[in-house]
Amino acid sequence: xxxxxxxxxxxxxxWSVRVILGAGHEVIASDRILTEESASKNFIQAExxxxxxxxxxxMGSNAVVHLANIPTDVRNTSQAIFENNMLVNFxxxxxxxxxxxxxxxxxSSETVLGYPxxxxxxxxxxxxxxxxxxxxxxxxxxxxxxxxxxxxYYNLTNTQIVALRFANIYEPDEYIKIPVMHWNDxxxxxxxxxxxxxxxxxxxAKACLLAVETSNLGNQVFHITAPDxxxxxxxxxxxxxxxxxxxxxxxxxxxxxxMAIDKARKILGYEPQYTWRNVLNTDGTLKALPEDQLAxxxx
Numbered sequence: 001x002x003x004x005x006x007x008x009x010x011x012x013x014x015w016s017v018r019v020i021l022g023a024g025h026e027v028i029a030s031d032r033i034l035t036e037e038s039a040s041k042n043f044i045q046a047e048x049x050x051x052x053x054x055x056x057x058x059m060g061s062n063a064v065v066h067l068a069n070i071p072t073d074v075r076n077t078s079q080a081i082f083e084n085n086m087l088v089n090f091x092x093x094x095x096x097x098x099x100x101x102x103x104x105x106x107x108s109s110e111t112v113l114g115y116p117x118x119x120x121x122x123x124x125x126x127x128x129x130x131x132x133x134x135x136x137x138x139x140x141x142x143x144x145x146x147x148x149x150x151x152x153y154y155n156l157t158n159t160q161i162v163a164l165r166f167a168n169i170y171e172p173d174e175y176i177k178i179p180v181m182h183w184n185d186x187x188x189x190x191x192x193x194x195x196x197x198x199x200x201x202x203x204x205a206k207a208c209l210l211a212v213e214t215s216n217l218g219n220q221v222f223h224i225t226a227p228d229x230x231x232x233x234x235x236x237x238x239x240x241x242x243x244x245x246x247x248x249x250x251x252x253x254x255x256x257x258x259m260a261i262d263k264a265r266k267i268l269g270y271e272p273q274y275t276w277r278n279v280l281n282t283d284g285t286l287k288a289l290p291e292d293q294l295a296x297x298x299x
Contacts, residue, residue, distance in 0.1 A: 002026045003212060004061045006048060006092070007068030009035040011169050012107065015205035016065055023209055030057055031068065048088040053125030054095045063103035063212045066092045072111065072139035075100035082138035089146040093153045093161075101159070108147055108163040108221065110259060111140035111268040116193030124247040125239060126260040127195060129165075129221050147221060161218075162211040165223040166204055167197035167259055175276045182230055190243045195258040196229035200274035210268040222264040227272045228255040232282040 003020050008029035017029050018039040029040035032047060046053045058064055069085045070076050096142055098256045114121050114134035117169045121134050136139045170178075182191055207224045211217070225273040227252055236252045243299070252258070255277075264270035279287060 001062045002060065002192070002214070003063045003124070004028045004030060004032050004058055004067060005040075005065045005067065006046075006057075007066070007107075008038055008043065009033055009042070010067060011201055012166070012204045013067045014038065015201045016067065016208045017281050019202075019205040019209050020212065023213070025212075027038070027206055028057070028061065028164070030221060048091055049084065051095065054091045055099065058099055058101060060103055061099075062104070064092065064101055065208045065212060066104065066106035067208075068099060069107065069142070070139075072109075072137060075252055078138035082142050085139070085142040088147065089142065093146075093149055095144065096159070096161075097153055097157050100157075103162075103212060104150075105164065105208055106146070106150075106161045107235045108196060109143045109168050110165055110167045110194050110225075111135070111137065112144045112147070112165065112201050112270070115140060119197055119243050121247055122243065122246045123245060124249040125195070126249060126258045127223075127257075128250065128260040129223060129263055137232045144183065151219055157239075160215070161220075163221045164207055164224045165221060165256075166203075167194060167199045167223075168230075169201050169204055170276070171201050172279070173272075175279040176286065178230060178276050183232060183284065188231060188233075188238070188240065189200065191230065192238075193251075195230050196238060197225045197227045197257055197259040198221065198230045198276075200272065202274050203270075203272040206273075207264065207268065207270050210270055220267070222268060222270070223261050224264060224270065225257045225259045225261055225272070226275050227261070228257055228275050228277065230276065231250070233257075 001024050005017050008017050009031035017027050022029050027040045029043045030037045034045045035157045046057045070081045112133045135144050154161050235256050
């Protein structure tokens with residue numbers, strides 16, 4: 001299968017290229033900036049706001065993994081994020097329609113659920129794909145509108161369109177920062193803004209591969225997170241302390257993620273393999289691991 005990966009110089013993009021190549025597919029990697037780090041020998045620098053360049057990039061491909069968006073951060077204005085991301089996402093969907101590309105996988109976000117989360121706006125926990133959306137930023141609005149657009153394009157084309165709502169992405173060597181950044185009482189309160197969800201970049205990349213290789217999905221949205229929260233506390237204890245009045249949709253087990261991944265497990269076969277608990281003890285100290293397992297981000 002010939003797969004185009006946009007945003008291939010980014011966090012999830014670099015790893016997705018490697019994982020998709022490793023599965024035996026041909027990968028055309030693309031980004032707005034040229035990178036020497038890509039595992040793909042076929043790297044094309046392209047401006048996705050230009051529809052002609054998008055068509056040239058995607059022509060002849062069997063699937064597209066679209067990861068190219070401006071992230072929500074302090075380096076860009078709300079207007080710049082919305083304008084860029086909406087135009088880029090529209091161009092990708094339109095080109096997939098015009099070129100009759102049978103599979104599109106694209107990166108949505110947990111932010112459409114109401115980031116930052118507040119108890120009064122949560123209908124229940126764990127949060128699943130059916131939970132009402134409450135957008136609070138231009139970034140989240142662009143993601144939600146693209147989910148709506150995906151429905152329209154699916155109705156027009158009847159081709160497969162899969163949105164993966166990723167949680168906060170961590171690379172392997174970033175786990176050592178977690179105790180200082182997240183585990184004190186103040187940060188536990190701050191991090192309830194996404195129900196303490198996170199995702200290892202390697203699992204995110206595997207989810208992209210699964211969505212490419214699975215057929216007959218139609219138009220679907222999946223939550224993609226780690227199997228646990230980013231906190232050492234039991235998940236039920238976190239809920240009792242920070243979301244005491246929020247309805248529980250089911251029993252919460254152990255340290256499980258509060259951004260439910262049941263649907264991805266059932267339909268995609270997604271089973272996250274990586275967690276900070278493989279690297280850190282619950283007191284924040286490092287486990288005895290080979291150094292190469294803590295320094296993989298430059299591969």
